[in-house]
Amino acid sequence: MTSRLLLLAATISSVAAQTPPEPKFQAITLDDKVQIGYGVAVADVDGDKAPDILLADKKQFVWYRNPGAAKANDPAAWQKYVLAENLTEKDNVCLAAQDIDGDGKCEIAVGAEWNPADTEKSGAVFYLIPPADRTQRWEPVKFPSVEPTTHRMKWIRFDDGSWALVLVPLHGRGNKNGEGAPVKVLLYRKPANPNAEWKSEVIAESMHMTHNFGVPTNATAFRGPAGRLVLAGREGLTLLRQGPKGWLGDIFVQNDGGQSASRGVGEVRLGSFPNEIGFFATVEPMHGNELVVYTAPNGPKQPIRRVLTDQLVEGHALACGDVLGIKSDQIVVGWRGNPEKPRPVGIKLFAPLDDKGEKWRESLIDDNGMACEDLVLTDLNADGNLDIVASGRSTHNLKLYLNETHPAK
Numbered sequence: 001m002t003s004r005l006l007l008l009a010a011t012i013s014s015v016a017a018q019t020p021p022e023p024k025f026q027a028i029t030l031d032d033k034v035q036i037g038y039g040v041a042v043a044d045v046d047g048d049k050a051p052d053i054l055l056a057d058k059k060q061f062v063w064y065r066n067p068g069a070a071k072a073n074d075p076a077a078w079q080k081y082v083l084a085e086n087l088t089e090k091d092n093v094c095l096a097a098q099d100i101d102g103d104g105k106c107e108i109a110v111g112a113e114w115n116p117a118d119t120e121k122s123g124a125v126f127y128l129i130p131p132a133d134r135t136q137r138w139e140p141v142k143f144p145s146v147e148p149t150t151h152r153m154k155w156i157r158f159d160d161g162s163w164a165l166v167l168v169p170l171h172g173r174g175n176k177n178g179e180g181a182p183v184k185v186l187l188y189r190k191p192a193n194p195n196a197e198w199k200s201e202v203i204a205e206s207m208h209m210t211h212n213f214g215v216p217t218n219a220t221a222f223r224g225p226a227g228r229l230v231l232a233g234r235e236g237l238t239l240l241r242q243g244p245k246g247w248l249g250d251i252f253v254q255n256d257g258g259q260s261a262s263r264g265v266g267e268v269r270l271g272s273f274p275n276e277i278g279f280f281a282t283v284e285p286m287h288g289n290e291l292v293v294y295t296a297p298n299g300p301k302q303p304i305r306r307v308l309t310d311q312l313v314e315g316h317a318l319a320c321g322d323v324l325g326i327k328s329d330q331i332v333v334g335w336r337g338n339p340e341k342p343r344p345v346g347i348k349l350f351a352p353l354d355d356k357g358e359k360w361r362e363s364l365i366d367d368n369g370m371a372c373e374d375l376v377l378t379d380l381n382a383d384g385n386l387d388i389v390a391s392g393r394s395t396h397n398l399k400l401y402l403n404e405t406h407p408a409k
Contacts, residue, residue, distance in 0.1 A: 020326045020351040023363050025388065025401040030064055030078050031055075034398050036091070037391025038114075042378040043097035043106035046134050051378050053078070053389055054108070055398060056095040060085040061110050061128075064398075065135075072381035073402055081135045088113035088124050098155035100163035100190065105130070107190070108138070109165050111150045119171045123150035127194055143198045147184050148173055156215050156229065158242070164189045166203070166229065168210050178209045178234055185210070185231065185240075203247040204240050207233035211266045211286045212318075230280060232265035237280065239300070252280070252300055261305055263288070271320030271329035274355040281331045283315035291315065291333050291350065295357050308350050308360050313337050317347075321377040323386045325406050328352055332365070334372025336393045345371040347390060347401075371395040 035058035045052040050066040061084045067077035093114035097106040113124035125146045128138035149170040155163050165188045172181035185204040191197065210233035229240040230252070237253040255264040266286035271279050280294040291308045308331070317334035324330060330351045337345040347366040353359040365388065366372075375390035385403035392399070 019353070020324045020330075020361065021405055023324060023349050023351075023365065024404045025365060026073060026404055027366065027369070028073055028075050028400045028402065029397055030075050030400055031080065031398040032396065034391060034396045035059070036393055037373045037396075037398060038092060039094045040374045040376050040389055040391050040398075041095055041097040042376050042380075042389060043108075044099065044104060045097070045106055045108075047103070047105040049104070050382070051380055053380075053398070053400070054083075054095055054097050055391060056092045056110065058091050061087075061092060061095055061108075066380060069382045072400075075400075078400075083108065083128055083138045084110070084126070084140050087126060087140055090115045090122065093151060094153050096153045096155050096165060098163065100155060105134070107155075109153060109155075110140075111153055111167070114149075114151075116149050116151075116170050119148050119173060119175045121148060123148045123169065125150055125153070125167060127190070127198065129194055141195055141198075143188070143200075145200060147186060151210070152212050154213070154215055162189070165198075166213070168213050168231070170209065170211065172205075172208055175208060180208070183207050183210045183233070185213075203229075203242075204231060204238065204249055206238055206249050207231065207235045209234035209264075209286070212268060214268045214270050214280070216270050230268050230270065232268040232282065234264040234286065236262055237265055237268060237282070237294075250300065252303060253282075253294060253305075255285075261307075262292075266315065267318040269318045269320045269331075271331065273328050273352060273357055277356070279329075279357055281318060281320055281333075283312065283318055283333065287314045287316060288312065289315065291331065293331070293357055293360075297356070306357070306360075309348075309362065313344065314339075317372045317375040317390065319375055319377045319388075321386045323349060323377065323388075323403060323405070324351060325385065326351070328355065332375060332377060332388060334366075334370065334375050334390055336371040336373055339394070344368050345392070345395065347372055347375065347388070365401060366390070366399070369395065370397065370399055 039056040041054040053064040064078040071077035091114040092112045094111040108128045115122035125143040126140040147169040151170040152168045182205040186200040239250045263285040267283040284290045312335040315335045334347045371392045371394040373393040377386045388401035
């Protein structure tokens with residue numbers, strides 16, 4: 001074999017070695033009686049050092065106890081407990097769970113009274129105080145002042161180690177058809193006595209319709225466009241960061257009424273390529289058909305937009321993480337289907353084929369069995385691989401997808 005052929009063979013071998021493995025999952029239905037499945041979270045509820053699954057359903061907030069690695073693939077072993085139910089007349093809509101005091105057990109906040117058409121009086125937020133036996137009902141403490149159409153919430157951590165709860169409404173107060181008052185994004189810090197008043201701080205009010213927001217899961221590793229939060233809405237993407245005199249907002253992607261490629265953003269998550277190069281993954285527009293990746297190799301003022309697919313039907317769930325173990329994050333996206341034509345639905349995984357995110361491979365994870373309203377990534381059976389948890393709206397299910405792409409570590 002000539003040296004040129006040897007070089008070609010070595011190059012082909014190198015490329016093949018870098019090709020991500022095809023994902024392999026064991027799908028397990030944990031609950032087939034979910035009413036809507038508005039939101040999913042994962043945290044250690046009972047302090048046994050195993051992550052549990054939490055769900056915001058139509059009238060109940062519930063959690064499913066992790067049975068341990070040996071029984072994680074047995075749906076009957078995941079015991080279901082009710083945290084709270086019927087907190088408001090209207091539906092529940094969101095929840096956030098995080099150990100914010102370092103005792104090994106999560107704190108939980110929830111959002112309810114969901115009525116997107118009522119931009120004046122809808123919306124309710126509660127902090128749940130746990131009983132000694134966390135399998136029993138938790139005591140709800142209602143926030144005295146919230147914005148209408150409260151829609152999404154997350155706990156965020158600051159550089160000093162403290163935590164705060166961020167709430168994002170869908171509309172501004174009194175907003176009609178996305179016009180009028182802007183959305184007020186609120187930040188709440190937990191008082192020493194959780195029964196006391198939770199006071200709010202407005203950290204942004206630049207958008208008129210927002211749908212979701214993302215936070216870096218590892219702020220030191222994310223070296224893409226700077227921002228402690230990235231807010232997704234009709235106007236595009238805004239990066240929010242805390243400055244010395246308050247919160248600052250920088251427009252990263254702008255919907256300029258059809259002149260640009262973006263028609264607004266519904267979902268957003270942050271991910272990283274090798275060498276800690278950051279990217280944003282989005283679903284566009286709200287409840288949209290496109291999965292998009294933004295990179296900024298020349299700085300945040302010149303983002304590059306790549307459409308990975310335009311075949312989503314009501315895209316509504318998004319997560320980034322290294323599911324395949326390739327030292328680069330992949331994107332997991334779920335879509336819930338048209339309410340009048342609720343199929344097809346499903347979940348797909350998109351893996352980068354280079355270290356700059358210029359080429360991607362698409363893999364189907366769930367074909368028509370998950371009308372995905374929300375999903376999260378976490379290792380639920382302690383094998384070192386990220387699994388998927390997803391809730392289905394019209395399919396009325398909660399499913400766990402155990403990652404079998406690699407042998408247990």
